[in-house]
Amino acid sequence: MRTLIIDDERLARNELKRLLEPYMKIEIIGEAANADEALPLIESLQPELLFLDIQMPGKNGFELLTAIEGKAPEVIFTTAYDEYAIKAFEFNALDYLLKPIDQDRLKDAINRIEENQVAPELPAEVNERAGKVLNENDQVFVKDGEKCWFVKLEKIRLFESMGNYVRLHFDDQKPLVLKSLNNLEERLDSNTYFRANRKHIINLHWIDKIEPWFSGGLLVTLHGGDKIEISRRQAIRFKELMSL
The missing domain is CATH 2.40.50.1020 (LytTr DNA-binding domain)
Incomplete structure (x- = not known):
């Protein structure tokens, strides 16, 4: 999946890129430090997946998603705060990962993406x-x-x-x-x-x-x-x- 990482902390972006290296289906096509950087990238690159921090300077992660016009990518939130979990799933998030990101939790999130992409076989008429x-x-x-x-x-x-x-x-x-x-x-x-x-x-x-x-x-x-x-x-x- 064509993926953007959006986080205001450079070290957090680098760590997530390192954790994602084993997953060949995740193609990181760009990164951004805030919503103002991310929105033009989303429009031009048309990613399928966002790893998105919530608390950032300027627009937060929820405000960024609201500002996306047209079809929004799938989203996995990455944050140090657990109080946003309910709101995250109101935005149809695939998952909600707490920092520091645990490798097993990240694996579960990637598996969830793959499960969503696999459609059950149905009879031709269905x-x-x-x-x-x-x-x-x-x-x-x-x-x-x-x-x-x-x-x-x-x-x-x-x-x-x-x-x-x-x-x-x-x-x-x-x-x-x-x-x-x-x-x-x-x-x-x-x-x-x-x-x-x-x-x-x-x-x-x-x-x-x-x-x-x-x-x-x-x-x-x-x-x-x-x-x-x-x-x-x-x-x-x-x-x-x-x-x-």
Whole structure:
């Protein structure tokens, strides 16, 4: 995996590079000391994995992830503080390693990456259905706890990332499904469903109002009252998509 190391301590970066040497699948393509250095590297190099410190000068690790526009890489947090663990997994982190990094814990984290990359073999007809792009006329089965729905996609106005889950907004229901927003984005018809920012995909047919917003972004109001910010970068794509 193409990997960036982001940590304000040079010695910590060097130590992590040393620990990662035995893992041939980890290709370190760059390093950064802070968010300002990291963001242009992420945009230009398109890494698949970040080893990311949390407490850094300027933007912290969480703020850096929030600032990434478009599809974010996988993340393993590396930090000297254990109080951020819950918040880390709200950001869909693969793992959370405490400094000084233990070689066995690092091995577990690498194994977790490999497990996530291995897909179970399914019958051909199941694979074909799983790879099908879903449009507004498709119906999907949704289960949250004891409740179940068979809902037409055109009724879902908003998909909201909640850590390892996605919250679906339709009618007055807001069930959670165990999916990542990135995986859902790959399955949804891009002519109808638009990635507004790191946390939200909106149904374009549900847009009620559009307003200019901070830093060149847009604020859209959906029928039903949800207000969603379209990031500056995505606002450019949005205008291109919606213009004559």
